[in-house]
Amino acid sequence: MTDKVVFITGASSGIGRATTLLFIRAGYNVTGTARRIERLQTLKNEVEALPSPHGTFLPAQGDVTQPDTLSDAVQHTLDTFGRLDILVANAGVGHRGAIVDSEWDDMQTLLRTNIDGVLHSIRACVPAMRQSGSGHIMIVSSVAANISSPYAAIYAASKAFVSSITGSVRLELEADNIKVTDFLVGRTETEFDSNRLGSGKRSGGGLPTMDVDQVAQAIVNTTTTNRKRVILRLFDRLIVWGGIFTPWLLARLAKRQYK
Numbered sequence: 001m002t003d004k005v006v007f008i009t010g011a012s013s014g015i016g017r018a019t020t021l022l023f024i025r026a027g028y029n030v031t032g033t034a035r036r037i038e039r040l041q042t043l044k045n046e047v048e049a050l051p052s053p054h055g056t057f058l059p060a061q062g063d064v065t066q067p068d069t070l071s072d073a074v075q076h077t078l079d080t081f082g083r084l085d086i087l088v089a090n091a092g093v094g095h096r097g098a099i100v101d102s103e104w105d106d107m108q109t110l111l112r113t114n115i116d117g118v119l120h121s122i123r124a125c126v127p128a129m130r131q132s133g134s135g136h137i138m139i140v141s142s143v144a145a146n147i148s149s150p151y152a153a154i155y156a157a158s159k160a161f162v163s164s165i166t167g168s169v170r171l172e173l174e175a176d177n178i179k180v181t182d183f184l185v186g187r188t189e190t191e192f193d194s195n196r197l198g199s200g201k202r203s204g205g206g207l208p209t210m211d212v213d214q215v216a217q218a219i220v221n222t223t224t225t226n227r228k229r230v231i232l233r234l235f236d237r238l239i240v241w242g243g244i245f246t247p248w249l250l251a252r253l254a255k256r257q258y259k
Contacts, residue, residue, distance in 0.1 A: 005081045010091030012039035014190035018216035024055045031077040033062035064117030070124040084128035089121045090140040097198035106197040114158035135178040146243035148251035151258035186236035
C-alpha cells in the first residue's frame with residue numbers, strides 16, 4: 001500500500017480503465033474521471049469487490065474539454081486524499097476521413113478532446129502536485145504522432161501536438177520536481193477503433209495489436225522511473241524510425257491502411 005494518489009482521465013474504458021485497476025491493485029488511491037458516470041460507478045463496484053488490501057477508487061464525472069469539471073475533480077481529490085502525485089492524461093478520441101470532406105464538428109471534437117483536454121488536465125493537476133512537493137505526468141500519445149497519416153491526419157496531428165508539448169512542459173516543471181513522460185502507444189485492443197469519429201470508421205487490418213493490460217502495466221511501472229519517452233514494442237519503434245528515416249514510404253503505407 002502507498003499514500004500516493006493518481007488522477008486518470010478517460011478512466012471508464014480502454015487504457016484508462018485497465019490502468020485504474022492496476023494502480024488500485026498496487027495499493028494506489030485513484031481518482032478516475034470520465035463523462036459517463038454510470039461506467040465509473042460500475043468500475044467502483046468492481047474495485048470494491050477486489051481482495052484486500054487495495055487502494056481506494058474515487059469516481060468523478062468530468063469532461064476534459066471543460067476545464068472547470070477537471071478543477072472540481074482535482075479539488076474533490078484533495079478533499080478526499082489530501083494530495084495528488086500522478087496524472088495519467090489518457091482521454092482521447094480517434095477519427096477517420098479526409099480533411100476536406102470530414103464533418104467540422106467531428107474534427108473540432110477531436111481537437112478539443114485530444115489537445116485541449118491534455119492541456120486542461122495538466123493545468124488542473126500541477127498546482128496540486130506542487131503542494132505535494134513532486135509529481136509525475138504521463139501523457140498517452142500515439143506512434144502516429146511521428147508520421148504523415150492520410151485519412152487519419154487530424155488524429156495524428158493532435159498526437160504530434162501533445163508529444164511536442166511534453167518536452168516543453170518537462171523543462172518548465174523541472175524545478176518543481178515534476179516528471180513528464182510521453183507514451184507513444186501502438187494499436188491496442190480497446191473500444192477505441194469502434195468509437196472513432198468520421199465516416200471512415202473502419203481500421204485497416206494487418207497491424208499487430210497489444211493487450212490493454214500490457215499498456216496499463218507499462219504506465220504503472222513507469223511511475224518508478226524518470227523515462228522521458230516510452231515505446232512498448234519493436235514494431236512501434238519501427239514505425240517511429242520509419243517516420244524519421246523513410247517518411248515518404250510510411251506515408252504511402254498509412255494511406256493504404258487508412259483510406
